[in-house]
Amino acid sequence: MAGTIITATSGKGGVGKTTTVANIAVALALLGKRVVTVDADIGLRNLDLVLGLENRIIYDLVDVAEGRVRLRQALVPDTRVGSLFLLAAAQTRDKSDVSPEQMMDICRQLREMADYVLIDSPAGIEHGFQNAIAPADEVMIVTTSDVSALRDADKVIYLLERDWRRQPGLVLNRYNPRLVRNGSMRDVDDVLDILAIDLLGVVPEDEQIVVTTDRGEPAVLNKRLRTRQAYLNIAHRITGNNVPLMRFEKPGFWQRLFGR
Amino acid sequence: MHPDDRENRQLSERQLQPNTPRSRDGVHNDGHDDWREELPKDRQDDSFLYTRVATLLDDVTELDDGADGDVVVDSVLPVNMDENGDAMAAPNPYFSESNRPETSGAQTPDSSPAGGASSGPERSDEAGLSAIRIRGRTEGVSIEIGDGLWDALMIQLDARLEEAAGFFRGGQVVLDVGARGLSIEELHQARSVLTLFGLNPGMLRTTSPLTFESALASGMAVTLDEGPDGEQITAQPAESNQDFHSHYVYRGNLRSGQLLQRDESILVIGDVNPGAQLASNGDILVWGRLRGVAHAGAAGAEDAVIGALLFEPTQLRIGNLIAISPDKKPKTGRSSKSQTPPPARIAYVVDNRILVADWNEARRGGKLVLRR
Numbered sequence: 070m071a072g073t074i075i076t077a078t079s080g081k082g083g084v085g086k087t088t089t090v091a092n093i094a095v096a097l098a099l100l101g102k103r104v105v106t107v108d109a110d111i112g113l114r115n116l117d118l119v120l121g122l123e124n125r126i127i128y129d130l131v132d133v134a135e136g137r138v139r140l141r142q143a144l145v146p147d148t149r150v151g152s153l154f155l156l157a158a159a160q161t162r163d164k165s166d167v168s169p170e171q172m173m174d175i176c177r178q179l180r181e182m183a184d185y186v187l188i189d190s191p192a193g194i195e196h197g198f199q200n201a202i203a204p205a206d207e208v209m210i211v212t213t214s215d216v217s218a219l220r221d222a223d224k225v226i227y228l229l230e231r232d233w234r235r236q237p238g239l240v241l242n243r244y245n246p247r248l249v250r251n252g253s254m255r256d257v258d259d260v261l262d263i264l265a266i267d268l269l270g271v272v273p274e275d276e277q278i279v280v281t282t283d284r285g286e287p288a289v290l291n292k293r294l295r296t297r298q299a300y301l302n303i304a305h306r307i308t309g310n311n312v313p314l315m316r317f318e319k320p321g322f323w324q325r326l327f328g329r
Numbered sequence: 330m331h332p333d334d335r336e337n338r339q340l341s342e343r344q345l346q347p348n349t350p351r352s353r354d355g356v357h358n359d360g361h362d363d364w365r366e367e368l369p370k371d372r373q374d375d376s377f378l379y380t381r382v383a384t385l386l387d388d389v390t391e392l393d394d395g396a397d398g399d400v401v402v403d404s405v406l407p408v409n410m411d412e413n414g415d416a417m418a419a420p421n422p423y424f425s426e427s428n429r430p431e432t433s434g435a436q437t438p439d440s441s442p443a444g445g446a447s448s449g450p451e452r453s454d455e456a457g458l459s460a461i462r463i464r465g466r467t468e469g470v471s472i473e474i475g476d477g478l479w480d481a482l483m484i485q486l487d488a489r490l491e492e493a494a495g496f497f498r499g500g501q502v503v504l505d506v507g508a509r510g511l512s513i514e515e516l517h518q519a520r521s522v523l524t525l526f527g528l529n530p531g532m533l534r535t536t537s538p539l540t541f542e543s544a545l546a547s548g549m550a551v552t553l554d555e556g557p558d559g560e561q562i563t564a565q566p567a568e569s570n571q572d573f574h575s576h577y578v579y580r581g582n583l584r585s586g587q588l589l590q591r592d593e594s595i596l597v598i599g600d601v602n603p604g605a606q607l608a609s610n611g612d613i614l615v616w617g618r619l620r621g622v623a624h625a626g627a628a629g630a631e632d633a634v635i636g637a638l639l640f641e642p643t644q645l646r647i648g649n650l651i652a653i654s655p656d657k658k659p660k661t662g663r664s665s666k667s668q669t670p671p672p673a674r675i676a677y678v679v680d681n682r683i684l685v686a687d688w689n690e691a692r693r694g695g696k697l698v699l700r701r
Contacts, residue, residue, distance in 0.1 A: 112586060123603070124643045124653040160604050161588040 072103070074176050074186040075307070076205035077240075079212055080221030082192030085242040086211045088282050089272070090189040091119040092296070093209075095287040096304035098153035102184040105144065107156045107176070109201035110191035111167060114158035120147065121285025122155050131159040134171040140178050149290060154183070164196045169203035176204035185307070194228060202229070208237035209269060214244065214255040219263055226266060238269035240303060245274045246317035257314075270303035271314060272296055461486055463493070469501030469531065472523075479515050483522055490526040501531035510539035513547045520549070548577065548592050576611075583607070583621065590627075603643055609633070622646070631678045636688065640674035645683055647676065652683040 077090045087110075094106045108116035111131065117123045128143035133156070140156075147153035156179070159166070179186045190201035202208065208229055212222040222239075229235045241260055248254035257271055275296045281288040289300040298315060305312045460475030460482060474482055502523055516533070523530045533544045533551040544551035577591045578598065585604025589595060594611030605621035607613050610628040612635070619637035624646035626633030631648035645652040673688040 126644075127651060160586045161606055 072180045072183045072185055073206050073307075074180060074188065074204050075207045075209055076109075076188040076190055076201045077209045077211055078190035078198060078201060078225055079192065079210060079218070080194060080225040081212070081218045084211055084213045084218050085272075085278075086192070087115045087119050087189050088278060088288075089209075089211045089240055089242060089300075090187050091116060091282075092287045092289045092300040093303055093307070094120075094153060094185075094187045095147075095150055096289045096300045097185050097187075097307065098147070098150040099289065099301070100304055100308060101152070102308065103152045103182065104185045104187065105154045105156060105179050105183040107179070107186060107188045108158040109172070109188050109197055111158040111197065112160065112163040113191065114160050116189045117145075117155060117157045118285060119282050120155055120287065122147065122157075123285070126155075126157045129157045129159040130175070131162045131166050133175055134167045140175060141182075149286075164191065164200065167200055169200050172200045173204045194225060198225075202233055202235075205233075205235065208233075208235045209240055210237045210264070210266065211240045211242055212260070212264075213242050214260050219255075219260065223264060226264060236266065238267050239264060240269050241271045243274040244271045244317070249317070268314075269306055270299060271317075272299040272303075273315070273317060461489055463489060466503075469503060470528065471503045471505065473505040473507070474509070474519075475507065476509075479509075479511070479518070483518050486519070487522050487525070490522070490528070493526075502528045503532045503534060504530055505534040506537075506540060508536045510537045511535075511543055513543045516540070516543050516547050516549065520547075548575075577609075582617075585621075594625075594633075601637075612636075634675055634677045636673065636675040638673045639671060640676075640685065645676050645685070647678050647683055650678060650681065650683050652676070652685075 077086050077093075079086050090106060094104050097104045106116060106120070107130065108114050109130075110116070114129075117126055122145050125145045125148075127145075128138045130143070132138045133140050133143045143156055144154040145157060147155065156175075176186055176188070186204075188201045188205065191197035210222050210226060212218045226237055229237055239261070241257060244257070245254055249256045257268065261268060273295060275288070275294060277291070277294055278288050278296060281291060281294070288294050288296045291297060302312050302315060460477045462471075462473040462475075464471045464473075472486070474486070504519060504523075506519075520530045531550065533540070533549050534554060535541055535544070535551065536554045538553065541551055541553040575593045576596045577593045578596045579589055580598045582599045583589060583597065583601045583605035585602055587605045588608070589597070589606070590608040592610050595607055595609040595613045597607070597613075597615045597617060599616075600618040601607060601615055601621040601623070602618075603620045606624070607615075607621065608624040608627045610626065610630065610633075612633050613623045613625045614635075615623075615637035617637070618639040618641065619635070620639075620641050620643065622644045623635045623642050625635045626648040627646070629648050631650065633647055635642070635645055635647065641654065643654060674685055675688050675691050676683055676685045677691075678684070
């Protein structure tokens, strides 16, 4: 059975696309799915770092696109979870070295191998973005709730609906319930009010994410982190299980977490 | 590198367990953990322990429908062959056609004439017949190449040298290409024709800055004649530019995304950051920090070495062997800054494995050699 190709994009940089892709990919793999992650950010690759696989890369996306190696040779297996693979971007090349057609061709092959193909799009709405969107069955918008991220996300949604006829799903990242409670951050409903797309999940802000990302150990593998459940929930929703949204309203939880 | 070391059993404890082909249906999470457990405790966090990535392709079949046959993982993963023995388009990822702007098969003289994208004015082959002038001189052979399609000219050059039947063999050649703008590939083509007939492409003369750049990049000695004024810029990239034992010196830092690829050995005076890549047909030495990917002996020479003052490469490749750094937790913060600098290290191949040793111990007279 052919797999689903999901592209994560955001417009704005730094909202956590790569971290989100890495964690959702690991979460899907933990649910027993065969997952391939593709880093479409050629020239500024990061996904390999977040997954902790940098030193295992021998061939990359551009090698495959240019026919130097067969696709299977370029797939880097994850060291912790079975059935998770990375197709890395080339660091020494640039976005224009791969065409949307080549991306589609590669993804067509990946679709046959995996249940889910997750593509990490570069920031922006230029060539690299087009490459990442072209093969996608589903698009996942990653955004934080600040005004500039929302503005860019809105633009991307507009482009997706206009040029690609896609209805994207939303991952609201770095959600801070404490700020929401005291009224200084938009809550989920406000964000959905603006963007008006389906919600895939909300990932609470957690400073430990910075640490795990830096070590190349996706947070979803760390049982002590609350974000783990958020990513697992998103993975469940992607596989079609209807799980309720995490509840952030309980003040007790955050007080316990921060000890104050 | 150290032929005497080959028998040295002491070495083996510093090396990794040989990569035995693993059953693909086994548990996936093995790789590093395995070898680390098998090592003596005091060795476990030594950063000079490296393993080869023979397992990289191994698990890929789990994903595949299996229609394409089994992946057989040998103890050494050849970079330039896939497992079915299909020769790949290039000997290795660096010296393949990537990163070269004009690639259309310019290496073979009989390839399509479209290859010379940047060749000079295009004329018929006949016009080119007289375009090659070969003259013997006291100091060597002078070959002038005039107008015409570069590919066709190369075929003619080949024919002319064939006629000469070894008359010029062993001579130093001064190659004059005039105002023609040549790419690295096209120069390479000329060089391979010359070497085929035992000629030594010693010096290139040109009036084109583009050719001048290409020649420098491909490690040829070149003279740029700047028109009638007679102003001459001569650049001699290295003492002897033909063999791989000469050096290309790079001063400065190489940052993420930078690729330095040379025929000669590379000496970097500066740091090589993670994400940067070095590739050389000879040795690679870094007077500084090596944190990126280094590929020595990229054309297959396994006697090449890689050395650095601070030796923390993401990945090492020597010839067709690949080694990756142990998955160490990156140390961050102030506590990790050690007082004494770590020793300089050098990597070389012993018994088909990449061995990384402190320079102090690996050098002649060092512990690795003495303890026999």
